[in-house]
Structures are given as C-alpha cells and as structure tokens.
Amino acid sequence: MxxxxxxxxxxxxxxxxxxxxxxxxxxxxxxxFELVEEVASQHPAAAEAAERGLLQEMRETFVPHAVFAHFPNALIPTALLFLLLALIFSLESFEQSAFYLLLVGLLAVPPTFVSGLFDWQKKFAGEKAPIFVKKILLAAGLLVLLSTAIIWRWLDPQVLADGGWPAGLYFILVVAMLACVTLLGHYGGVLVFGRLRSKIAEK
Ligand SMILES: [Zn+2]
Incomplete structure (x- = not known):
C-alpha cells in the first residue's frame, strides 16, 4: 500500500x-505531517461527503477572512490606479478618489485581520508555521503604511499636487501597500488551494 x-x-x-x-x-x-494511508476513494466519509448538499459544503468551507480580504485587495490597487491617473491628467478629483479608496481600505483592514486570526485558529489550530507569521507581519506593515499615508494626506491635502520628493514618497507608500496586499493574497491562495487540493484528492 x-x-x-x-x-x-x-x-x-x-x-x-x-x-x-x-x-x-x-x-x-x-x-x-500525519500518515493518512492510501487516499481511500471508498472511505465511508468520502461517500457521505459526496451526498451532502451545497449548503452543507458551504457551512463547512466558508472562510470569513477570504470574503473580507477582497476589500483591501481590491481597494488598494484601485487607489494606486487613481493616483496614477491624477499624476497623468493633473486632476484633483482622481487624487481625492484615491484618498477615499485608501480610507475605505483602512476601514477594511481590522475586520480582515480579526477574521484572519479567527480562521487561523479555527482552520489551522493556530499553528505557528512561517506562512502565518509572514501574513501577520505583512498585515501589520499594511496597517502602518495605510495609516501613515492617510494621516499625511489628511494633514496636507496638496501632498501629491505640490510634487517633489514628498509626492514621490507618498506614491511609494501606496506602491508598497500594493506589494503587501499582493503577497498577502498570494499566501492566502497558497493556504486555500493547498486545502482544496487535499479535499479533491479525498474524493
Ligand atoms: Zn503544508
């Protein structure tokens, strides 16, 4: 065997x-690693699982964190796009849109972070593997970058329009946020698809 x-x-x-x-x-x-022997296709649990409906499947596999994570993952790249448009067309409205997108992105971070910790405990028993440490550090980094950019822009609404190194630095902050959400999404995908693969193999 x-x-x-x-x-x-x-x-x-x-x-x-x-x-x-x-x-x-x-x-x-x-x-x-635990020994699971041969992946039993005629295992009673596998046959039973196949008979369960979609709702049951969803109840077992629903991951709140995956839902919340879409907000910062979508808002930050969009904010960066609007900042680029603001620079290209010298339009204040694009810059304002970027600021509000970052603001909503910041509001989405706490529920994303808390649901991430919740799912980490629930689905992975709080296992201290490097992937989770990286995710927590990246989330903390994202929070710092977002808060810094928002407070800065709030105190100096002309930071981008005035140009020079402050505008460059402000822009780099948002690029760094994009790097954070990209890596966070990547590691999240690794965790989700690792589990999906094993679920499919079980069937
Ligand atoms: Zn693993």
Missing part, C-alpha cells in the same frame, strides 16, 4: 515512504 502523508497545517498531500523535510506549500516541518 502506498503511503500518503498530509500536512496538518495546509492540507498538502505527499506520497512516499516518509513525509518531506518541509512542506513545499507552507514550509511546515516534517513533524507536522
């Missing part, structure tokens, strides 16, 4: 005599 190991952190499945030294998906150590 072939041996199948499952990463307890992200659900990644590995076939072989022994678990890998590190999970290729979430980098958890070999000790985080």
């Amino acid at each position: 072939k041996k199948v190991w499952r990463c307890k952190v992200c659900g990644y499945l590995h076939e072989g005599e022994a678990p890998p030294e590190f999970c290729p998906v979430c980098h958890a150590a070999a000790s985080q």
